[in-house]
Amino acid sequence: MNNLAPDSKHAIFWKANKSEAANGREAIVPTGGILGGGSSINIMMYARAAASDYDDWNTTGWASEDLIPLLRKIETYHIAPGRATHGYNGPIHVSYADYFAQIAQEYLDVCVKRGIPKVEDLMDLYTGHGCAHLAKYIHPETGQRQDAAHRYIHSQSHNKRLHIMTKTLVRHILFDGIKAVGVEVIGNKNQDKDADQTPREIRARKLVVVSAGAIGSAIVLQRSGVGQATRLSELGVNVVADLPVGANYEDHSSCVITYHVADDVETLDPVMERYPGVMERYLAQFAHGKGFLTSNVNDAGSKIRPTEEELERIGPAFREVWKRQFESAPDKPVFIQTIVNGFLGPRTAVPEKSRFMMLGNIAAYVSIFDPFVLPGITHECKHTGRQPISRGHVYITSANPYSLPDFSTGFFEEKADVEIQMWMYKKTREIARRMPSYRGEYAPLHPKYPKSSSASCVRLDAPPPSDMEDLVYTAEDDIAVEEFVRQYGDTTWHSVGTIQMKPKEKGGCVDSRLSVYGTENLKVADLSILPKNVGSNTYSTALLIGEKAASLIAEDLGLVLP
Template identity: 25%
Template sequence: MAASDLSNKSFDFIIAGGGTAGLVLASRLTENPDFTVLVVEAGSDRRGDPLVSTPGAFLQLYSNDKYDWDFKTTSQKSEDGAVHAWPRGKGLGGSSMINFLMYSHCSKSDLDIWRDLGNPGWGWDDIIPYFQRIERMHLPSDPTRTALSTEYIQPSLRGTSGMIHTSWQSDAFNWAQEAWAKQSKAMGYPTSTDPRTGTSLGLFNQLTCVDPSDGTRSYAATTYLKAAEGRPNLKVVTESVVRKILWDTTGANPRAVGVEMETGGSTTQIKASKEVLICGGVIQSPQLLELSGVGQRSLLEKHNIPVIVENESVGENLQEHPMVVLSWAVKPGHSTAEHLRDDPSLLNQAMSLYAASHSGPMAAATTTTGFLDLNSVTQPGTDWTSLATPDTHLPPRQLDLLMTQLQDKKEAVYQVSGMPSGATVSQRGTSNGAMFFHSVPGNYFSMSAGLMHAFSRGSVHIKSANVREYPEIDPRYLSHPMDLELLAHGMLHLKRIVRTGPLAEFLEDARDGSGEKEFMPGVASFNTLAEAREVVKERQITMYHPTGTCAMLPREEGGVVDSQLRVYGAEGLRVVDASVFPMNVQGNIMSLVYAVAEKASDVIKGAYAGEKTNGVNGTGH
């Protein structure tokens, strides 16, 4: 639909941002034929684009403005001024359109903490039905089960008729995947259980969001949107940016009554008779609130934005999974991504195989991962309690909860992942694609250790009143001393992993005779904790899981939305996306973003359940 046709039209709900969460809401809300819904998405519809749909092509999406907003952080003080590229999906499906396709789960305690922070209805038991509703898991074939040791999965816990396809590849298993479960045993880690049980430690090959019927990425646009797009009560406009929320300030509280949208050079105002639902993601949801007058008074006044709701917490509480990656040289004869890079005929073969049968290396994404507790990784002798220092950016209650999780033997402190490809983190400030799609001669294997519950807290705030100007993103990486120390221990542990068990057989021995494994050129050697800390500062990158900038918390404890995801101080306005996570959770967070949006759609439907709607409330169709 042309954006100009929408001028002065009215819908029951306007969804600002057709990303991961936004399309879930669009799909679920339009199940009610009495609701009219408009989705406004800044990017395009990339369904059918082979770079998006081919699972093995995802690294080519980053820093390409057709798919990626390509945000950059401020220079990070604790990392000698390093800047980080932060990709975010731009297009229908949002970041689910460009992500690494890894499908994982938070822990039971992660969600029980959400509930106990003042969010009734958001505990583990409350959210399980939504995990079930999201997923359409496909059982592995016998060869896959054997190669990837998938017996840890408990099919009875998994959804099999939901929207998002989850599956394992059917062939082209690599040596690292095949060694992975054995590596876990060799390290003496606990035997993995299905992360859907709520507690899971050890290494395992995880599910990816791939539809095995055609080998393509399964994401919010190909699933949730596809199911809804024939409905007359849903309109979707793309390449249109929501500039701000329109308000009615005549009542006791300001009420969101529509949005101002920019398409090309023209501006359109559209009315929402029930609610505006902000789904712009962790960077652009707080941006849109601030542009609309919801946020810190001094900041809004600085940019001449009238203050509608004063709330110091908008854009604060930014949390990430900081991750450090190391790479080692692989012995000849074992395939890595560099073989495809260096041999065009191999790459052509892989592409032809994918085109003909949706199989081979292009059909696969990263699967090797695992969760490790504090004691499995860290060396004895560290007084963790003394490192738990207060920080003005970290609410004391969060500090206590972080310490409890840190010391819980059942909880993951680290996520460890591996892939047969090198990584040149010197490009962390320019492009995440270039980082893994590097040009260093040779063949490599990389392993990363990421922190599941970082102690550092950052912020996202507007730099001007113009929606086109990117906000200032300051993750304050490593600003809390705990994060640096935990990651330094993680680095030493990664070195232990590669010299132990089956992985060691595939990697070159260090040329200096030290008994270590040979690093990829560019990785400085290190042996002590002090040296490991320097490596962390040089090599820490994003794990792509920022959350928390419109936190669901009591208002006096840093909340921007309540447990119904309503923006405090306003009516007719909710935020639904990764920005509402009050505290970050274990693992790859997409499954929880889908679950948050599924639950939000039930909450919203429930809010209007008693109301007689006649279908003409929205005159947008």
């Protein structure tokens, strides 16, 4: 997790605008600032979208039947042989690794008792509800991360046609009329304060392909004159193509809930607190691909869909989302939940020599109508309830490459997003309270309940009783839970959608071959092209886009891929 710490040299931290819906906070969204991008700093959790997520894009060549062969091509799946949607000869290794936490098994046991069935393959593309031992992007023999840099790029170090420039910033794309002919770059002062600021041109013989992520690619295109014409003109940027670049930012909201566990439970906490001898012992095991450090401390999890009774309790705003997105698609989870073996935040936020578990709740959707299928509604209008609202956005504020963008995440501007996180907080708590290692809620990172509340946090010295009843929340308690969600709900680092792959008349910026409308020889190949977020962590989909882009580019250039 050091890669995501505030002083990390491997991440880029984007500060969003203050949001009333998030208690006036300025969300911080980290993205990869290292070769391999987010794959080099993520939590290595193996998660894949539902098949219907891809079908929902409604784009020729991008349906699930088109993409499953590429998903198989990507991976070497070590979990079990012969599974139809998995691959067994790809560059990315998928395994359970060597370690499985005690609290992960407790979590699975309780989930089953609470009506969440244990399944063999939670990531088969068709299972929308169940719990499982979670696979990881970790090599089963070495225990090493399976990032794109090591699995795709470093293996090509012998290739004389491959040139990589690190600590380099793209100022803008070079155009000859509407034809992309190269890029202009400078040294990146954010990574090297003495970096050379002399502009250099890199010319392209065939194509310019932008792959800077949902935030970075939107910024590069806008600085280059590809974006909303009125905005760019006001900034003195010459307009090449008038497109809604940056207008449809999406991310999954999340809430991570912290609980005390018994002092004898093995967790990440002694490592984070640098207990004497602990790291040395673990490193000795890891040298042989064994032990605690082969795990991502994320050993079990669930995909969750509410029952009819739970839908009644969640609230009317989410009921509309359910009807629109989930009711007829049983492969879609509403939430992805994982149990984390330790406290991943700053140690100053918790008492010394304490041990914790965290349950992370990731909303696997964005509760927004597509404005282009609702007559009379434009994509810039903002409403609540049953009406569409604007998503987040990423707009440049200057042609200066060091200027910070106008960035909004859109978190919790829709009532349904709040309702569902409140419900999931309560559901999560009932799971945690029944785990044998549970020793109470860590109160500073839970709702501030009224003193008289029967739902107040507790601290236990022994395992919880086996016959406990579910907590009952009053209207006052719900106010506290909503306040908590708005205060602590955050990014899941799943930024997508700022350069959408759709027909131009429906707000699209690129076509099904990833070519930017209104330009020539310019493509975008990253998560920014998603017409709609997937109900999953996004690394798998990022790899998928890379494979699809490679095949499309090869076709355009008349090449045959191996």
